[in-house]
Amino acid sequence: MRKLWFAVVASVVFFLPVQAHAFCYGHPGPISPTFPSGDVCGTLMQRGFNGSSFYNKAASQSYVMICPAGTINTINCSTVVTSAYPDGYGGTVQAFYFPHYAQNSSGSNNYDFYAWGTAYNDYWGSQSRPIARMSIGGYPAGVGLEDIFLRMPPRPMDPTPLYPSGNAVGSSYTVIWKSGIDLDRSPYPATYAVWYKYWPFGGTEPANYTLSRANMPCHDDGSGPDAYGQCSTYVAGPQPAGNWKWYVAATLNVSSQSPAYYPYTTNLFGTASGGLYFVEP
Numbered sequence: 001m002r003k004l005w006f007a008v009v010a011s012v013v014f015f016l017p018v019q020a021h022a023f024c025y026g027h028p029g030p031i032s033p034t035f036p037s038g039d040v041c042g043t044l045m046q047r048g049f050n051g052s053s054f055y056n057k058a059a060s061q062s063y064v065m066i067c068p069a070g071t072i073n074t075i076n077c078s079t080v081v082t083s084a085y086p087d088g089y090g091g092t093v094q095a096f097y098f099p100h101y102a103q104n105s106s107g108s109n110n111y112d113f114y115a116w117g118t119a120y121n122d123y124w125g126s127q128s129r130p131i132a133r134m135s136i137g138g139y140p141a142g143v144g145l146e147d148i149f150l151r152m153p154p155r156p157m158d159p160t161p162l163y164p165s166g167n168a169v170g171s172s173y174t175v176i177w178k179s180g181i182d183l184d185r186s187p188y189p190a191t192y193a194v195w196y197k198y199w200p201f202g203g204t205e206p207a208n209y210t211l212s213r214a215n216m217p218c219h220d221d222g223s224g225p226d227a228y229g230q231c232s233t234y235v236a237g238p239q240p241a242g243n244w245k246w247y248v249a250a251t252l253n254v255s256s257q258s259p260a261y262y263p264y265t266t267n268l269f270g271t272a273s274g275g276l277y278f279v280e281p
Helices: none
Strands: 003-011 040-049 053-060 064-069 079-080 083-086 092-098 108-116 132-136 145-152 161-163 173-178 188-198 210-216 230-235 242-253 264-272 276-280
Touching: 040 064, 053 092, 064 092, 079 092, 092 173, 108 145, 132 145
Parallel strands: 040 145
Antiparallel strands: 003 264, 040 053, 040 092, 064 079, 064 108, 083 092, 108 132, 161 173, 173 230, 188 210, 188 242, 242 264, 242 276
């Protein structure tokens, strides 16, 4: 099972500005000052990279969740699924709509917005890290917030363990895993952590993993992914005979492309692989 994890340092409160060409799926028109419906709606994009510059590109169907600022997975969080909608330029975008979300609010309140793909292999956004913080409400009470434009930074793709697996040869070896980095993720600093379990033959598998190394570069010499998109590190022997299981957690620092009005100053998105088993004879 693929695990997702996220880290954050030094929070600050800012608000995301309204994007000019965003729109509200399913909403008949702009909110009227005389009819405080409290709707919250807008569009969702991915923040891509084409090899020379950053750009916004269409997202896949995604979840969008709103929570009171600084909280998550509480009874006060609301989640919707985006829908494809014409963008007025001959294309389609993913749009989200929270009808009457702030209708009964009093004044303005700060909320965190989360977004992540509905597919298991959609490595954009986060369900545990907000991608924006905004103020909803205002005067008259429950005005809501329309025409929001959200962009999702990427997180690493699955850093799949490759070797060692099965019956390892020798008591020292080169550990190899997929980098989880493609063109969209290539501009961001990436680090890795390797976790392992060990138990002797005839013993019981431990419940928890132990951290082997943290904040590793892709390769021991500090270089990035090789021609096969792989990373590696050397493990010197001798290693004890028995059963082993290991996984890799990859981290991208996407702070450079976080919106100017982002709730955190340091933005780390991570993805952890599933475990791979091998035997040390």
